[in-house]
Amino acid sequence: MIFDIEKETMPREDLKKLQLSRLQDLCSRIYYNVPFYKKKFDELGVKPADIRSLDDLKRLPFTTKQDLRDNYPYGLFAVPLDNIERIHASSGTTGKAVVDGYTRRDVATWAELVARGLTMAGATASDIVHVAYGYGLFTGGLGAHYGAERIGATVVPMSGGATRRQVQLLRDFGATVLCCTPSYANYLYEAAVDQGIDIAKLPLRVGVFGAEPWTDEMRQDMERKMGISAHNIYGLSEVMGPGVAMDCEEKNGMHIHEDHFIAEIIDPETCEVLPEGSTGELVLTTITKQGMPLLRYRTRDITSLDHTLCHCGRTTARMTRITGRSDDMLIIRGVNLFPSQVESILMEKEGLASTYQLVVDREGPLDTLEVQVELIEGMFSDEVKAMQEQEVRVRKKIKEFLGVTAKVTFVAPHSIKRSEGKAVRIIDKRKM
Ligand code: AMP
Ligand code: ZN
Secondary structure, eight states, rough: SSSSHHHOOOOOOHHHHHHHHHHHHHHHHHHHHHHHOOOOOOOHHHOOGGOOOOGGGGGGGOOHHHHHTTTTTTTOOOOGGGGEEEEEEEETTSOOOOEEOOOOHHHHHHHHHHHHHHTTOOTTTTTTEESSOOOOSSHHHHHHHHHHTTTTTTEEOOSSHHHHHHHHHHHTTOSSSEEEOOOHHHHHHHHHHHHHHOGGGGOOOOOEEEHHHHHHHHHHHHHHHHTTTTEEEEETTTTEEEEEEEEEETSSSSSEEETTTTEEEEEEETBBBBTTTTTEEEEEEESOOSOOOOOSSEEEEEEEEEEEEETSSSSOOOEOOOOSSOOOOEEETTTEEOOHHHHHHHIITTTTSSOOOEEEEOOOOOOOOEEEEOOOTTTSOOOHHHHHHHHHHHHHHHHHHHHHOEEEEEEOTTTTTOOOOOOOEEESSSSS
């Protein structure tokens, strides 16, 4: 099944023409409405009218997460606040979260694109869609919700947490489609086993999993034990939320909705655009977004693009599974986290040393985080109780400011291995 046969199966030549006219329109909109972009264009000596082919995209400036933070909260909006219908923000950041604003049309487009994705996964109006992505500022819950409504399915807006109850309702309501992170799906599976429920025997038949990296082996394992077809969905709050790309029944890469996004792959070091098929950092330009359009947004996600025709009949490019990031962002139980954020809590709020390490692992289906902090010479207290109290305090602050539950362990001075180059801040023991 194809949701929008005209757009999803457009001949590539027509698609490129559409992309160009939308890109030209985008350039005028941001040049005249967003001072940040006007300045960038002017610095490069480019005017919107200079964009005559898709190749001219290369001449345009990039946008980074830092630019979004510098323009917090509304600096990159391209329409007056009166026309913004919705605000979302990414998880895990203090104060300067990354904010996105949607006009009414943006919300409608978002629903449309998630609807396309759900259709690719095989969902239809007859399905009961259990949404266990978090609802709220995070885009996962509402994004999946609107997409499911758009295809005419029955939606169960469960949100995250309350795992025991989730399992019961999955069974009682007879959900046929489950939307959540792959690790949470695994957790639900194990919780069901504990409750004596075999998910494979329930009506559940489709999984729409994303928001964090997972492997094809994990997919196969989940399909087998849960008796479902598991699909990969990709998105990011800055660009829209879930539904930027989704894999079809072929599961040979995620179709990018190229009538709304232009995708490029760059070398993260030199920022040069790489030839077709290369692996590098994904850069996305939102060509239809009104509220907060982004030009050449550096996602930091590492992938490659395949432009060959897919057997499903869609003509859009497919991105391979994300294999990593070109920065040090971690995703722990769905929360985005940078080591520097932990560092600022350790140093500014607690006056601790700057030598620390984040040890990430997976216990069963769930990510665990241990923050090992080296004590400064002379601080190694003989008083076990006092140290334990401080560990608890740091743990609480990490939870409060970053939204992640971590184990905090103080270690003796000089016990963390020094590196000769960049400090090794992350030890990721999860098998990805
Ligand atoms: P957020 O803005 O909090 O939704 O986080 C977006 C980030 O989550 C992306 O930039 C990716 O790093 C990651 N992500 C989202 N979907 C996937 C996916 N299907 N596979 C791997 N990583 C993903
Ligand atoms: Zn396909």
